[in-house]
Amino acid sequence: MSTNEVRVNTRRLAPAAPGARVTRLELFYDLVFVFAFINVTTASAKTLREGGVLGSLLVLALLWSAWTGFATLGNVIRADRGIMPLFGFATMAVIFVASVSLPEAFTDKPPGLPGDLVFVGCYLVVRNLQLLAFWYALRNDPRLRPRWHRIAVPPLVTVSLLLLAALVPHRLFDGDAEAAVRAGLWVLAIAVAFGMTQQTRFQGLTVVSAGHWAERHAQIVLIALGESIISLGLGPGLDTGLPLTWPIIGAATLGIVVIAALWWIYFDSRAIAGERALHRVHGPARIALARDAYTYLHLPMIAGTILFALGLKRVLAEIGDPTGIGLHERVDRLDAIVLYGGVGLYLLAVLGFQYRTVHRVSRLQMVSVAVLFALIPLATALPAFGALALLAVVIVLVATVDSVRYRHHRRLLRQEKFDEERALEAGETEWRRRYLEQQHTPREDHPPEAAVAP
Structure with a gap:
C-alpha cells in the first residue's frame, strides 16, 4: 500500500513507508514482553499440576493480542515520531503491571490486590490506548472515522467476558466446575479478541x-x-x-x-x-x-x-x-x-x-x-x-x-x-x-570565514 491510501495526520506524525523497518523504540517496547514471558514461565513452573499451564497459555494469548496491536500501529505510522512514543511508554507501564499480576491473573490468590481484576483492568487500558493512538493518527481519513465504533466493540466484549470470569464463577461454582467455567469464559474472550478484532482492525488499512x-x-x-x-x-x-x-x-x-x-x-x-x-x-x-x-x-x-x-x-x-x-x-x-x-x-x-x-x-x-x-x-x-x-x-x-x-x-x-x-x-x-557533502558545502549566502575580508 502506498502511504497516501490512508490519510495520516502528518502534522505531528510520520506515516510508515513501504520500505520501513522496525525502529529502535519498538525494540525498547518489547523489553516489557521479555519480563511478561518470564513471568508466564515462572507462574507455570509453580502450578504445573493445578492447571497453571492452561491458565498461563490463556494469559499469553491475551498478551499476544495486545502485542499485535503494537505491531499493527507501528506498521501504519512510525512509532518514534510525534506523540506516538507517549502512547508507547504508557502502554509499557500498563503491560508491566499486567505482567506483575500474571501469577494471579487466571485465579486470584489472597492476600493483596485481586490479580485477575488487575490484569483485566490493564488489558482494558492497553486496548483503549491503542484505539486512541489509531484515532489520533488516522482521524483525518473520512473512510475510517465511521468505523471506530466497530473497532472498539471487540475489546469491549473481550473485557466484559474477562470481568465475568473474575467475578462470577467463584460465586456460583466450586472446585473443578469453577475452574472449567472460568476457563470457558477466557477461551470465549480470546476467541472474540482474535476473531472479531482481526476482522475489524485492518478495515480500510493494509500492511504498509x-x-x-x-x-x-x-x-x-x-x-x-x-x-x-x-x-x-x-x-x-x-x-x-x-x-x-x-x-x-x-x-x-x-x-x-x-x-x-x-x-x-x-x-x-x-x-x-x-x-x-x-x-x-x-x-x-x-x-x-x-x-x-x-x-x-x-x-x-x-x-x-x-x-x-x-x-x-x-x-x-x-x-x-x-x-x-x-x-x-x-x-x-x-x-x-x-x-x-x-x-x-x-x-x-x-x-x-x-x-x-x-x-x-x-x-x-x-x-x-x-x-x-x-x-x-x-x-x-x-x-x-x-x-x-x-x-x-x-x-x-x-x-x-x-x-x-x-x-x-x-x-x-x-x-x-x-x-x-x-x-x-x-x-x-x-x-x-x-548528505554529508551537502552539509559541508558552503552556500553562497554564507561564505567561509577565510573568504570574508577583515
Missing part, C-alpha cells in the same frame, strides 16, 4: 511495509527464544545454593543446542521465504497472509517456546538436585510432555507458517513432528538428563536433514537476501555521502 511486519514478528520469536536461555540460566537456581556440577554443565549445553536448532529451523530460510511471500502480494491478499502466517501462526510458535522453557527449567532443577536423585529417577511425565510438546508445537507452527507462505510442506517434515510427539512415552522412561539429550539429538537431526534436503533452494534464498542487504547498504552509504 511487508519488511516491517515480518521483522517485527521475527524479533518477538527471538525474545521467546531468549526467554528460554534465561530459563536455562535460572533453572538450577530454583533451589538456592545448588553447586555447579558436570551434569548441570552438560544439561545447559544440551539446552543451548536445542535453542540453536529451534532458531535455525525458523530463521535460516523460512523467515526469509515468508517475508518474500508477503512482499509479493498486495491488498486483501496481503492482509490475509499477514493475519494467518504471522498473527495466528506465530502465537503457537511463542507458546511452544514458552512451554519448552518451562520444561527446561523444571528438568534442570531435577538434574541439579543436590541429593542426586534427579539424575537417576525417571523424568516426571508432565515435565516430559511440556518439554517435548513445546518443541513439537513450535515445529508444527513453523510448518504451518511454511505452508501458508510458500504452499509447500513435505511428508518428511510432518513425519519428524509426529516422531517427536511419539517419543514422549520413551522420554518418560529416561532420567531427566537422558530425556533432554534425546530431545537434543532429535531436533538437531530434524534441522540437519531439513537443511541438507533443501540446500539448493536454501542457498538461492539466502543469496538473494544477502544481495538485497548489500544493495540496501550501498544505497544507504551513497545517500549518507551525498
